[in-house]
Amino acid sequence: MRSGLTTESVAGPAIDDYPEKLLHHFLHQMAFIRRFEERCGEMYTKGKIHGFLHLYIGEEACAVGALNALKDQDRVITHYRDHGHAIARGIDPKRIMAELYGRVDGTSRGRGGSMHIFDRKKNFFGGHAIVAGHMPVATGLGLASKMHKDDALTMCIFGDGGVGEGEFHEALNLSVLWNTPVIWFCENNGYGMGVKLSDSIANDIYKIAAAYRMPSERCNGMDVLAVYEAVRAAVKHTRSGSGPYFVEAMTYRYRGHSMADPELYRTKAEVEKFQGRDPIERLRHQMVEAGLLTAADHSELLDRIEGEVRECIEFADSSPNPDISTLFDFIIKEPSNA
Amino acid sequence: MRSGLTTESVAGPAIDDYPEKLLHHFLHQMAFIRRFEERCGEMYTKGKIHGFLHLYIGEEACAVGALNALKDQDRVITHYRDHGHAIARGIDPKRIMAELYGRVDGTSRGRGGSMHIFDRKKNFFGGHAIVAGHMPVATGLGLASKMHKDDALTMCIFGDGGVGEGEFHEALNLSVLWNTPVIWFCENNGYGMGVKLSDSIANDIYKIAAAYRMPSERCNGMDVLAVYEAVRAAVKHTRSGSGPYFVEAMTYRYRGHSMADPELYRTKAEVEKFQGRDPIERLRHQMVEAGLLTAADHSELLDRIEGEVRECIEFADSSPNPDISTLFDFIIKEPSNA
Amino acid sequence: MPELRMRDALREALREELIRDERVFLMGEDIGAYGGSYAVTHGLLDEFGEARVMDTPISESGIVGAGVGAALAGLRPMVEIMTINFSLVAIDQIINNASKIHYMSGGQFNVPLVIRMASGGGSQLGATHSHSLEGMYAHFPGLRVVCPAFPADAKALLKRAFRDENPVIFIEHTALYSSRGEVPEDTDLILEFGVANTIREGCDVTIVGYSGSVHQALRAAVLLDKQEGISAEIIDLRTLRPLDMDAIVESVKRTNRAVVVEDDWKFGGFGGELSAQIMERAFDWLDAPVARVSGKDVPMPYNRNLEYAALPAEEDVVEAVLAMQ
């Protein structure tokens, strides 16, 4: 039997346990990601952004709850639906937007695009577009920490669809065998493109992960505080040297898989049901209830965000395209000591 | 914690529950495989057999117990350590030996060799030398049975080392999702080449298999009757349309991984410990105790086998090499209806 | 004759084969409920049901392997790998199982499996999603590699693929899915493998292409004719393995010049094979070395201008031809 927590509004952590500043930070980040993604969608329709564009709308609590539980020295590696993770990690959103535009001021100087956001300074190891292909890489990042004996842990973010790939199995198994400090963070939004979870994996994901003998928890991915708590527990375990930890966050994507998705595989009613459990709305409501946010504060927040995102677009618009003469840059790195 | 049954002589099924004929058949097949393999080793040293040769000595109870629980219409697919399976499946051992010699009378006309034994008439789908590469193929064989609605089930045989590969995960998951009639039969001999099981997989194999939500049992692979019972239960389940079933047989290989193995990774004492639990000796002893076998019967049996195996070698020796003019045969099969 | 888009012609072939042969079934990621990532299989789930149009998990190795198994057991599976880029996680199944089991079993078994893949760049999908690896697959004995350039050929070749007893790698260029062409209505029409098509006759130079590059060749031929009065003959290979080398050699012996055009990287690409064989078989007829117009040897950039610069264009073909005069 399949079981476990869904995204329904089960009572999550009480907000009075959290510093006011942190709650405002969470609300701001989630709302910023939401608006950033909405505007990306517009810019795509306008022909400013090309290729595949995968929006994160509806899943903001996952990125914000998970990445805020990490430290700067920790490493993050994720899949192609990566804008929300990049923003929550603190990467300059102007440079993210410029990358989506393919401009020289983009995080990858316009070479990578939406699916391949990298930022060395933020220990953000990409943005990977081959489903589950980054999972063994995460095991290797963890292995390096173990060898360096540094205090960095690695968070690997992937989707429910990635669980179908053999590399999920190899990466998890190796991470346990080698006792690497890796947190496996699965964003289970119920679909891999148009394929329902129940058609793609034979058991609950967190139960399959548990079979590798690592702690494995499921949390409500529509509640930023629930995600934050789940990942904090994972960080505690992993940083103490006890090895990998698996977290499955139950969430939902409001938009199509990519901008090309006709969405034939689900009903509008289903989408609306989950929109009724919106993570941003949930936190806003909690903060209002607790007297931490007035209507005025909130509209002021949205205005600020509107301006911040506009700046990103202006920045990207004004950044030049890479020069054709640089076509062959970055293929081979010349040896440092040979 | 790792747990579960080992190869220690726990009380197995009582032999008086089995027809005498069947017991004699089991004893004969196991002893035949043992002698066939011993002689293969000799022929390899003599330079009659080349390439990689993986002997099955010590594991005879697995092949004999498992394959005798199947029907003729059932399908078998296995890995490269395949002589024992081919013999237990009833493939003419003369032709197996000829294949090891690379001669035209070999099962694959000398093209395949030891690791690639195929026999269409016996529904024996090979001998596969890429570890775990045959597992998704087994899922497909099962899928075909489901579509044909024929009464054939598929047994896929593989080793503990194969569990490290991603295809193990993909094949098991698909077999459950598609409810295919596949019996996964893992011969756990404790090593993948020189790598100990505990260094290659994070949990007991049958427990990992169970995470895909299929029945998963472990049995004593040094007791032919225990294997036979375990697989009979699997057959009952699978033939009734209830989907795949996983059996892990705990066994041990007495010889090196291949003829090239220096065996630096284990002690002689360890090998001797397991030789003390010899599956052939075990059944012989049980049959003697039960008055089903006299010393005379037994030496008569060994003599018969000696002659049978000698015939195999003579057959292989007298079979010609393929003609060079046939080098390009069997690459492309010409369309039947185009 | 009705005009169809490439994707519709492919769908017609799949429909007709599903109707013609009950052993045929389709497997792939999002070929059903989603409607196919390039809409090739759109509507087939509704028409033929889940048993014959199977949505699968994201397990390329698993589903190609399952296709091999189903084919060994007598079915006629078609596995869609969403794009050729993802075939890299399934390539062991293609090479070590599909292409070799007939041989390794001494002819006892064979693998009638059709593997469809979308290939090619030009849509700003970046380095991991813009490969053109059909030439790599053509290297392996036991495989067929089919690369149609026009809807009519695509339909007739795909129908032929389902009648083959061997694994067929069927390549569909993403940039051609919406291209249109007349497609005969005759549902029995199939095209044999290994028969190239001279789609334009000329006497000054032979331009060889396949899949997407055939269209660059066509545009280049028009420019050459208009601007330089050079008459180019164009050969559309249609299949890379088997390869219709005779057609190329025959043409080059008349034109004495040859240009090979492909999207893939030049270094170690299939164009090298074509160039080498032309030299081997028409050396004394060549007035100039065979020229190769290919993609630049760089992982595909996301930026539009860089990607355009990385891919071969008709101007490059024109340039190559002029350099030979």
Added chain:
Amino acid sequence: MPELRMRDALREALREELIRDERVFLMGEDIGAYGGSYAVTHGLLDEFGEARVMDTPISESGIVGAGVGAALAGLRPMVEIMTINFSLVAIDQIINNASKIHYMSGGQFNVPLVIRMASGGGSQLGATHSHSLEGMYAHFPGLRVVCPAFPADAKALLKRAFRDENPVIFIEHTALYSSRGEVPEDTDLILEFGVANTIREGCDVTIVGYSGSVHQALRAAVLLDKQEGISAEIIDLRTLRPLDMDAIVESVKRTNRAVVVEDDWKFGGFGGELSAQIMERAFDWLDAPVARVSGKDVPMPYNRNLEYAALPAEEDVVEAVLAMQ
């Protein structure tokens, strides 16, 4: 200079690099307790311990991916893939991750990863276990592909590989592991990539080879000299990517004839690239088309006679040269 077997020269390189650079560590199946399936790593586990010589499960994709991750994090991993045949289950990690991350990150990250693989046929291991796929890897931008033919080169090139900032595919021919050669004792000696070696001077024909085929070329040169009085120049490429095309062209312009020798299948093989480039750059100097001597286009047979017939031999090289006179 001491004479060493290829496997011992490789081991020396690994030992010296493990000592020189603490960031270096080795991962692979059976490289430790088993002693290495071809005994290259024999003894290193005892000397350097489990942290730096790691036995891994049978998870090629997992360990190559882990190597990529460790390299991204600043280590200098070496992953041994037991044989190139098994690299097919890890190739996505090599192509879509190792070879592209430097590019896709706009130069922020790089992957200094050495991947060693045993390659080649000739030991009756059958179709799945006898591939020569180094030419296939040479097709991909972002990779280095190294194919030594002699112990001294193998050691100096492997040491060079550990000093590279990019993924290096290091090819070891199984038939050469026990071959002997003098190896300088200088532990700082390294060989640059992209520098071919003219191992025999001659004026009548240029024979180009790499890895195992260099030795067929050498034996052929002796026969040609003795039996026909033909003086062959032999170029050992040593690395396929980068490729020292200048050395080949310079030689062919003197000898006016070229033969390319490789174990791999001819159709779509690397020999086509060499042949095409020689034509492109030395067309007017060629007295005959460049000849390719390669493996037959057949999955490798197990039977000894058939396998011998499927692989190129010195007689085939001699024949090709004579056909040019």
